Ligand SMILES: Nc1ncnc2c1ncn2[C@@H]1O[C@H](COP(=O)(O)OP(=O)(O)O)[C@@H](O)[C@H]1O
């Protein structure tokens with residue numbers, strides 16, 4: 144039973160970081176109408192920025208987290224400017240493909256700078272264990288859970304209780320109508336891009352400190368998970384993404400625990416297929432906004 | 436207010452050299468069959484579609500001010516509000532939130548809330564549904580919401596794009612009264628309608644657009660006779 148609860152805890156922690164990553168992806172799709180395929184590579188770049196800041200400057204989470212968020216926001220803005228904005232008018236596919244190219248570029252820059260091998264990620268909070276029943280809660284895990292939940296709560300408040308959040312939702316729903324009421328949809332898009340990319344940075348720092356390791360090739364499987372969570376949760380629902388992220392984290396952890404780690408990604412793919420076939424609008428029934 | 440306006444979508448020349456003027460306190464109707472370019476013209480005035488030649492200006496206290504080069508948000512700040520075709524409510528947002536977005540340019544949360552409360556009083560149906568998502572409203576309620584949302588900033592100019600579209604006759608009655616009230620308050624009303632019965636009854640002045648060109652400019656009363664409008668629609672210049 145302890146093994147089960149240990150897996151449940153670990154899966155929850157990992158799932159929260161998935162949710163943070165996926166929400167950024169979803170936000171960008173909702174507001175900019177673009178599948179931002181370089182979002183996972185921004186995650187990777189963020190992880191390595193966090194690694195560099197901690198090894199070169201130090202300071203732990205209070206320094207590494209904001210620094211990474213700023214770096215990722217900057218990368219996101221660059222991707223928006225270079226790959227998305229110039230192609231936005233041409234077609235739905237062009238900007239998405241350009242972001243794939245951007246992602247390859249970002250990943251290769253990381254590899255050129257730091258090499259292709261995984262690095263061990265330094266602890267950002269003092270290592271310590273908490274025993275609850277038979278379950279070990281590591282300080283990095285507790286920290287990831289707390290920070291992840293706080294970030295999501297903050298995002299939920301931003302989207303649902305502020306004027307800017309209303310501008311984000313109005314822009315996602317009907318950009319033309321939003322503009323007619325004085326909303327600068329360009330500014331909303333750019334800000335959303337920065338914010339969502341910063342979320343990828345948060346997810347990277349949290350997940351890397353939980354795993355204690357970081358690889359420039361984490362992007363692929365994480366990208367799929369982000370996509371799965373977006374599709375399953377439906378669009379722009381913070382709580383839905385949270386739930387799906389945690390469910391995904393828990394299920395895949397239990398699966399690797401009781402079946403075999405080799406099936407983890409197969410499971411994610413199967414889940415995506417099943418949901419797409421059974422509920423094309425997502426489990427929570429929100430219609431995915433189709434952009435013209 | 437609009438002079439020599441042209442709108443093109445790629446090869447489609449949707450609005451051709453149209454000039455028209457709408458005045459405060461009066462209802463100006465813009466009529467025409469489906470595809471005549473009415474929505475294109477309204478959207479161009481709002482700044483949502485680019486124009487290809489022509490002038491758009493607003494005259495306040497005798498001083499004309501060109502808006503031709505301004506963005507849609509800048510035109511909203513200049514006092515133009517649009518009730519878009521098909522209502523264009525924000526479906527996932529509540530009635531209250533839709534109104535708050537309408538009042539996006541008002542300063543301060545309190546000002547927005549106060550104005551929204553005023554309008555919810557004025558539109559009791561919406562008041563009852565304040566916390567419902569707009570997508571859950573009936574067509575008539577959505578139309579009321581689209582109008583109330585556009586009234587949030589007390590605009591100088593109201594552009595209404597087929598507000599009677601798809602509504603039951605009783606509901607159209609309500610919409611008519613509301614539009615009358617808006618004009619009575621001294622607002623410029625430019626009303627686009629395809630089903631022109633209601634529009635002619637409401638309007639002081641009427642323009643008829645056909646295949647992108649103006650084919651009538653005169654008294655609304657002059658069009659009320661049976662068959663006259665149909666003749667105009669049919670007498671449309673070829674789409675060449
Ligand atoms: N976004 C667009 N892209 C291309 N053509 C358009 C677009 N919007 C309208 N049109 C065309 O412009 C013409 C006028 O359309 P519209 O302004 O919607 O007319 P109306 O509102 O009078 O029915 C039509 O031929 C329509 O097909």
Ligand SMILES: [Mg+2]
Pocket residue numbers: 473474475520
């Ligand atoms: Mg139209």
